Structures are given as structure tokens and as C-alpha cells.
Amino acid sequence: MDTVQYLDDQGKPLQDLPLSQEELLLGYRALRRARHFDERALVLQRQGRLGVYPPFRGQEAAQVGVALCLQADHDWLLPSYRESAAALTFGMPISRLILSWRADPAGWGAPPNVNMVQFYIPIATQIPQAAGVAHAQRLLGKDAVAAVFIGDGGTSEGDFHEGLNFASVFGAPLLVVVQNNGWAISVPTHKQMKVKRIAQRAQGYGIPGVVVDGNDLVAVWSVAREAVARARRGEGPTLIEALTYRVAPHTSSDDPSRYRTEEETARWQQRDPIMRMKNCLLHLGLWSEAQEAELTEALEGEFLAAVEEADQAQEPKPWEIVEQVYAEMQPDQKAAWNYLRGEV
């Protein structure tokens, strides 16, 4: 299968770009915002101000490119734990993301105008659910779509296959985005599957499958935009395989030196999605170092304000343990609630 690509490894356009100048700039800013969040989140984690954090460095384009095609109050996003970049671009406030990775319940829910389901921890369980969310849009007479992300390891789960099958049978408006980032913690892709391309699996479900350079924002955005348009027209789901690489560890607790070489990581860092997009803009004369410095400053200001906001959130109370289990507290929860309140 051909890989959709618009930028070469250094970011030079290989052909006419399908995005406007405004879109290219918007896309670059979104990439930088995601990278900034990721870098600063890791610092917070090292300071003990964040819990276990799964970084996404290197995968910004694969996530941002899809999220830029979606409307938070209309479409739906069902991300795995590594998709903070998609969540951020989709419209989740930074402060909520910080709280979420602090394991603070104040950050678990999305605001009412953001149709994002809290990050999924079990692997691929959200695929059948996303098929249901997508199908519901059609039953409700809406042209909204659902987008769901997993990694290459997730394609080995039964729910990946059941979800794709349901989505294809019902023609659900769904984007299944697989970030093939080379590793499922320490297990490399070639030990995960015998197929060469995950997107080939789409054929087994009678739906389109696309392979895209996941470190090329222009390519991801254009592929996702087409899949969203197809879905809105009622033409069903698309499987997108974004070829990318997890430059960072699996989580802040992982030591990737146990299972992979520094050379491999360095090779991929030379294809960094942000460097490529920046070079693209510079090549087209749309960007300057002065604008870069200005952007960095603005992003830092935004992040610090969000940290401050998150810090002001009240610590969860012990009795919140039994809240929101049922719509109405049942006798057992009520008894526990009373007990926990008495303890403090």
C-alpha cells in the first residue's frame, strides 16, 4: 500500500499542498501547543505534581491532524491514554488535562461542549463503543462523526475487530486511527502481527484503509479530512494507519533502553513532525524565528495559567469515592458516604 505523504523528511513540500496558508499556520501552532504541553507535563511529573504520565512526543502530527478535522460540540472523540495531543486540539482545557493526569476526579469529565470521553486505559475497548456512538448519530439524524485512536498493539485485541466489523456492517460514521508507533511497551510491531500494514486489515471489513506518514501533519490532516467527509456523507467508516514513532518512553515509569536502541530513536527524531512542519512554513516564507519566539512565550503563558487553575482545584474528598456510582446514591453507597464523611 502507498503511504500518503506531502512533505519530505526535512519538511520540503513534495507536491502542491491541499491546505491553505491559514490552515498551515493553524496546524503548526496546534503542533507546537501539543509539544509544549507534553514537555511541560513531563516536568510537572518529575516535580511530583503529576501522576504517571504517558508522553506522546513524536506523535503530535498523527493526533493533531485528525483532531483539527473535528468539532468538539458536534463530533466525538474517544482517545486512549496516549492521546493528550488529540484531546488538547479537540478542545479539552489544559487545566482539565493536568487534573486528569493528577488522577484528580475534577479532571475526569469533559466540559459539556466537548464530546470527549475520558481517556481509555484498557486497550481497544473503546472501538465498539465508538461504533455505537457513531451509529447513534445517524439514528438521531445528525451528520456528526466519531474518531477513535489506538496504537499498533491495540489491533491485536478482539474489540478492535468486533468494533470495525460493527462499524462496517452498520455503515457508522467512524474514523479508526491506529498510530503505528513501532512498539507496544517493549514488544515491537513485528512480534505483534504478521501483516505488513495494519491498514490492509480494512479489506477484511469491506471498508477503506489508508496508510499515512504520521509525522507529516499535512498528510494526516488531508487523509482525515477526506475520511470525515466520507463519513458525513453516510459512506461509512475508514481505517487510518499513521506511521509514526514513540520517541518518548511508554510512560514516565518506563525505561525504553531495556528494549530498543538509541540509534533507532535518533533516526526517528530526524523525522520530527514539528521540525518538518516548521521547515515547510519557512520554505513557503510563512514563518520567522521572531514568530517562533512569540509563539513559545504565548504557549508558556497559557500553560502556566492552566497550572495555576489546576492547582486551585480542591483535593478530592474521601466520600467522593462512592459518588457518581449511580445516578441516585443506593443504600450501600449512602452508608459508605455517611461513614466516610464521619471520618473527616
Next chain:
Amino acid sequence: MIAERQTRVLNNVQAINEALDLALERDPRVVLFGEDVGVMGGVFRASDGLQQKYGEQRVFDTPLAESGIVGFGIGLAMAGLRPVAEIQFAGFLYPALDQILSHLGRMRHRTRGRFSIPMVIRAPYGGGVKTPEQHADSPEAILAHVPGVKVVIPSSPERAKGLLLAAIEDPDPVFFLEAIKLYRGVKAEVPEGYYTLPLGRARVVREGDAASLFCYGGMVEVCQKAAEVAAREGVELEVVDLETLVPLDTETIFASVQKTGRAVVVYEAMRTGGFGAEVAARIAEEALDYLQAPIVRVAGWDAPYPPFSAVENYYRPDARRVLEAVQKVLTH
């Protein structure tokens, strides 16, 4: 109010069919789906005629995949519909346990109320009708152990109809287990029209003072039979149908124990870790002072439900075994 209504004699499947019909008619958000529920009307005919009446958008067949069915339903529910999924047999729920444990029960909690799952999962359960392997399982204890779900097991057509309509109205996920033995095995007067019966209440189906039999679903019939036999010898047993396992109506249970001083818990799942163990533990914790004898359980043996039908009656509790247990608590 319900008592004043016109009634018709229905069996359990007919009552469930009527409830589904009324729910689809009343609320356009209700959708019905599962394997064979559409054209065929369900393997037990619970959804008979409903696809013809409401169309393929509201009542539809799905691929044969239990995790897919439950996961798909969770998605439909999050997006604002009221899904009612059928799993063909409760013993086929196991492939969906990841969806059930990881999401169905805890979506409200893990999203702090942003998304809830007002979904009903109906599944036939239990033995007594000589089904093949896996078709007679009673997995209610596994389901009751999932935080955030409710578990309802009706034992009569009137109760089945009202409880199912209540389950569909409920804002949280409800497992609705239907005893296969009772589908066509019981008939009763069922009120016409739409009505709901509250979840979370046990009911005394036969009053007595000698000992309390706590049971649900297919075991209610067995316990009533045992109580009839005992009554011929002047021993009046109280039969309590738990009906909703989660949330459990302990008040009614304790009141009965207070009255009789003796408790026998009857369930057809295997004994160890079964739901009857929970009932016994609650009584021991909260109502020990009323007891005049140790609590006795009558349950399936700690083995898979026998796939060889000739001996299933030795596995599934019957009136004889219930009466042996009664003898034990009376002579302690």
C-alpha cells in the same frame, strides 16, 4: 392503581414482549438489538413482531459478537439513546466482561457524571430445561460484583413486565436476567398497558413463621413448591423473592429473619462465591441476634452446570433439597 387495571393471562416471554413493545412505543430513544432479535424475533421470541412494527432502525440484528454488542450499546447510550441489548444466553456474556467491568459499570464514575449508560442487557439464564453446555449458567454473582450496575431477576409475568419497563427507564445500566425455565413455565394475570414496578425491593410471596426461604428467579417456583409440601405437615415457610440483587433490599430480608429466626438461601449457581453467600453474610452481619440456627445455603455444586441433562436435577436445587435444609434449620 395497577390492581384496578384489566388483566390478561400471559407467560413470561409474552409479558417481556409486551414490555418491549410498550417501551419502543413510548420512548423514541429506545432501540432493541442483539443476535436474531430482528427478523426472527429472538431465539425465545421475546422480540417477536417488533421489527415489523418499529422498523430496522429501532429493532435490529447485530453481528455475532457479545463484546461488540455490549460495547456498541455503551456507545449508543453515551450518545443519548436507550439501548436494550439481548445476549442470547447469560452463559454467553463472558466475552463481554471487559466491556461490562471496565466501562458499563463505571462510565458514570470515570467521567464524573458527564456520560452515563442507561442501558438494559437482557439475558436468559438458568437450568431446568435440558439445554446444551453453557446455556444454563447463572452468572448473577459475577454481574452483582460489578460496581455501578443493577441486577434484576423477575420470577413472574406481572413482575417481569413492570420491572423491565422500570429497568429501561432507569438512568443506570441494568442486567435483566430471565429464567429460561419460567419463560413458558408460568402463566399469570398481567395488567394491561404501561406500568413500572420499583427496582430494589424484595417481596414476600408466601407468608410463614417457621423459617425464611430467600430465593430469586427460577428458584422462587422451587421454594414455593417446598413451602406447599411443608405446609401439609403444618410447617409454614416464608418465601421471599429477592427480585433485585443489586441494590439488595436488606430491610425486607432482615424483617423476615426477625419473624422466623431461621434462614435458608436458595440459588442455582455454584455454591462458592454465589449471590446466596452475600445474602447469608448480610444476615450474619446485621441480623445474627434474630437467628435460632445457622444459615443454610442450597445451591448448585462447585462444578460447571452439567451438560448431560439426565443428571441436571441433581445439580439444580429442587424442593427435596430445600426441605432437607429446612429440616436442618428447624432441628438445630
